[in-house]
Amino acid sequence: MDLTAKVTGNILICRVKGELDHHTAEEFRDFVDRGLENNPVKHLILDLTHLSFMDSSGIGVLIGRFKKVNLRGGKVAVVNENNQVSRVLEVSGIYDIIKSYSSISKAVNDL
């Protein structure tokens, strides 16, 4: 799993490449949490363009990050997820709390 982060205003943008399952969930969680702790940000955008696979382990991690960000009054957005990832998110009902956008700039403008 390949992770990168940048800060734009009060938004943390994390880009993830690879597969998000039980094996990689901890690495992903720790990376995002470090970004949230070390930067004065309110919102979180997850760029999922290069996330090729996700299962319910990813649901748990996303809901956990949502709770953290929600506590500081922010929102979580996902960007450009593929069909497989989107169907897992759909089943879990996550789209009720995390909005999806087709590009980072659209997500940034809406937050």
Place this chain on the structure above:
Amino acid sequence: MNVKNFMELRIPSKSQNEAFARVATAAFASQLDPTIEELADIKTAVSEAVTNSIIHGYEDCEGIIIIKCRMDEHGVEIEVRDEGKGIEDVEQARQPLYTSKPELERSGMGFTVMETFMDEVEVHSEKGKGTVVIMRKKFASLAKGQGVSGNEG
């Protein structure tokens, strides 16, 4: 089931085997020319069942997970078996959002994902003995009567 081909995998319950298990199963199933979406469905469901055996079945100790895959002229049947701690109440375990490990950030959606992505999911489990999950999926390309069966006509 009129079995045309089968395979069997035995793997230790290590998390790095999750990706291997789903990719190997999908590679086997791809012989039947499923759509990309059907293959993704199989990968997702296998990932859920194998992960459950690792996290819940064997918890902190290591055990063996056996994955069997059979194919017939309609599609595939995939069995994921562990000899871990078993499930006391299968009906409760299958409820969406039920998890026995909320402290690990599990969401309790694994069985729901399996049921959504496969046509049929059977769960057999006995406390202290282990768990078997059997999942079936028919492929759309095989349903149109263009029989694969050799003794037609």
